Amino acid sequence: MPRQIITIGPVPCEENAAQVGRSDYDKRSRLECQVFKRMLERLHPIPASCPATLVIHSFPHEFGAYREVCVRYDDTDQDATNYAFDLEGDTPAEWDAIARYELIWFERLEALTRAVRKGAMRPDEVPALFQSGQLPALPAGHTFSQLLAAFPL
Known part of the structure; x- marks a missing residue:
């Protein structure tokens, strides 16, 4: 099944996130992403039969890896594609x-x-x-x- 991934962010867009390169980045970013993922799951639950999932993904960076919450979805499924783009367009700006x-x-x-x-x-x-x-x-x-x-x- 074809899969796509859209990055949502490490935290809501108007919140401060852990900074790559700082000594506490690994622990702090892991926590922030876990809390943000749970928040998104509460506010934007994935429909039961929808082939999409929220994941925490690491990406390479010149100062090490950084993390973001992403939506992984089957781009051949219209419901999954709609969910992913709706989530991207309606991501909360602040922590609830x-x-x-x-x-x-x-x-x-x-x-x-x-x-x-x-x-x-x-x-x-x-x-x-x-x-x-x-x-x-x-x-x-x-x-x-x-x-x-x-x-x-």
Whole structure:
């Protein structure tokens, strides 16, 4: 089956992304792309029988590889082609409330994990929200402040 790929971006177009060449690029870009991919899947779900998928793809760069979220689709299928071009044309400009929450949650999880590893805190002192290492199931349609009130970080 013929496949095409359209790059969507590493983050929403009006947001700052991790910069290639910086020491934290690999970890930061991986996280940003994962959160952005989940956001796109929430806002633009792929129809069940549509031969398209969202992927995180690495591309070569003179300072190393860089990552972007892409849509891979079967260009002989009209539904898949429509989905890919609709997604490209309707990509969100900013993080939604859930994605903003997820970015902060992952940063907090990393800080807590580092504190436990260094012995600065005991595992039983880690807040319950972070003990499983799994994001909480965040409800759609809430503002960022409503999410923070319901799931304090």
